[in-house]
Amino acid sequence: MxxxxxxxxxxxxxxxxxxxxxxxxxxxxxxxxxxxxxxxxxxxxxxxxxxxxxxxxxxxxxxxxxxxxxxxxxxxxxxxxxxxxxxxxxxxxxxxxxxxxxxxxxxxxxxxxxxxxxxxxxxxxxxxxxxxxxxxxxxxxxxxxxxxxxxxxxxxxxxxxxxxxxxxxxxxxxxARELEVMGKALDDPKRPFVAVLGGAKVSDKINVINNLLSKADAIIIGGGMAYTFAKAQGGSIGQSLLEADKQDYALEMIAKAKDKGVKFLLPVDTLAAKEFSPDAQPVVVDTMAIPDDMQGLDIGPKSVQLFCDAVKGAGTIVWNGPMGVFEFDAFAGGTRAMAQAMAESGAVTIVGGGDSAAAVEQLGFADKITHISTGGGASLEFLEGKELPGVACLQDK
CATH class of the missing domain: 3.40.50.1260 (Phosphoglycerate kinase, N-terminal domain)
Known part of the structure; x- marks a missing residue:
């Protein structure tokens, strides 16, 4: 493209x-x-x-x-x-x-x-x-x-x-600005290039992870989709989100990252609760041992530290998808910490549309991010390396 x-x-x-x-x-x-x-x-x-x-x-x-x-x-x-x-x-x-x-x-x-x-x-x-x-x-x-x-x-x-x-x-x-900033991040990024991916479903991000494995130096996985990776590796995830049919794919991605020498970071601890509600009481548990009657709703403090350390020395950071249920204040900490770490990193920072853009704006870090994409679906397909028909039809320089 x-x-x-x-x-x-x-x-x-x-x-x-x-x-x-x-x-x-x-x-x-x-x-x-x-x-x-x-x-x-x-x-x-x-x-x-x-x-x-x-x-x-x-x-x-x-x-x-x-x-x-x-x-x-x-x-x-x-x-x-x-x-x-x-x-x-x-x-x-x-x-x-x-x-x-x-x-x-x-x-x-x-x-x-x-x-x-x-x-x-x-x-x-x-x-x-x-x-x-x-x-x-x-x-x-x-x-x-x-x-x-x-x-x-x-x-x-x-x-x-x-x-x-x-x-x-x-x-x-x-x-033009979207193409310049996002195109450069994918084709010629300032390194290390770190991709932070969150959101609910692995299926939404399959092609993104696949494409970024050949470009990024590190990939950080948070949000609901992290529990499919935990379950695939033999963890107990309680009532947490799970795409059972994507477990083989999760293992394949972990193996592919290892082969390519790409750091692949998953949450080590989780903020879990007994119900999905803004008033739910958060409990910190091991991501691989979430109690049967609980569900993971955000990354835990050790994961926050691990992920923030990984973005500290980055040259380019691309972020798509929140780390937890950031609409609930008790479970917005992971997303907030990520936004802050990006804002303070000194890296070229790109937030790809949708929920992550909303989170960065709500949390007050928008003015410290290099570029917030205006297209949710378009920025996702951009990260997947797909040809965008509305760009392909424009005249080349």
Whole structure:
């Protein structure tokens, strides 16, 4: 996969109509429809401002939720257009459709330095099928395509991939930063390169571990998936999470790490409790001997020490997935310690989307991390070494 792609800064944008794919899939209050976090809108501003200041007319588009090809007005992008206008401090024209007469008329009338937003791309049945007819209609409104929705580049949809068949395609500043930082971490990391992997399931991280075994100097395993590794090695894990069908795979990974000389660290102790609840009383137990009536909910103090020591001298650290049930304060200690150790490490630190990004932000370490990825699924597939269709379709430098 070539990560060295042309960006908006490598092409002439002045006087051009630009179709800009953003990630405006924002969380909303179910009752009122109010946007509860505008982080994704804010993340798109540098690219939008660059285009507007350099004389482009911007036709922004995005999906929101999963309307499955139907017009579900609770998933309209109208509130996003309003918030975007407030942030830009300039009017944002909103089209009542995606490629219909309203969108076409407003796009035709759009002047350099002006911006409009199309209605939810997923209101069109052809979007998720990467329908060439829809891609052609979208492309017909513009002269250049800019991809800035990193959270969607792992999906081959009409607005993320299809339009690149009809328009010159380059990356926005957000996608360029993701490719630069994450691409370099995987292809040419400052060593030692330490990968910290957590989360509930081994199955979610199989391909990531496999890919990183040929790149990392050390791999740290925490979260619910650690118990499958413990069980595979003959441990008693009580009521802890277990993917019984992944035990052979766990042993295979341990053996592969040994063959390749990669340090493979697993929790030695665990914070366990009798029930899965924020009020549960944590007890420190050996990870290989969790009582039958208990379940592991976080890494224990010895594991915290072991893992933090391993990241101290690192040159590059990539983290994906929490160490425990960080939503419960009593079981957030492992994740908090990891975030702090990364923040203080002096290494190039990358947090890959989803729960780990939320944890780092909630715990107040976000400003001390080199890069927090904006795409959960996309950053995971990036770490797996998969080709991302929404990146592959962009022009190479």
């Amino acid at each position: 070539n990560y060295n792609k042309k960006t908006v800064k490598d092409v002439e944008v002045s006087g051009k109509k630009v179709l800009l794919r953003c990630d405006f899939n924002v969380p909303q209050d179910k009752a009122t429809g109010a946007i509860t976090s505008d982080k994704r809108i804010v993340a798109a501003l540098p690219t939008i401002q660059y285009l507007l200041e350099n004389g482009a007319a911007v036709i922004a588009c995005s999906h929101l939720g999963k309307p499955k090809g139907e017009r579900k007005m609770e998933l309209s992008l109208a509130p996003v257009a309003k918030r975007l206008g407030e942030l830009l401090q300039k009017p944002v024209t909103f089209a009542a459709d995606t490629v219909g007469p309203d969108a076409k008329a407003k796009a035709a009338a759009l002047k350099p330095g002006e911006i409009m937003l199309l209605e939810n791309t997923r209101f069109e049945a052809g979007e998720t099928k990467n329908d060439p007819a829809l891609a052609k209609e979208l492309a017909s409104m513009a002269e250049l395509y800019v991809s800035d929705a990193f959270g969607s580049v792992h999906r081959a949809h009409a607005s993320t991939v299809g339009v690149a068949d009809y328009l010159p395609a380059v990356s926005g500043l957000l996608v």
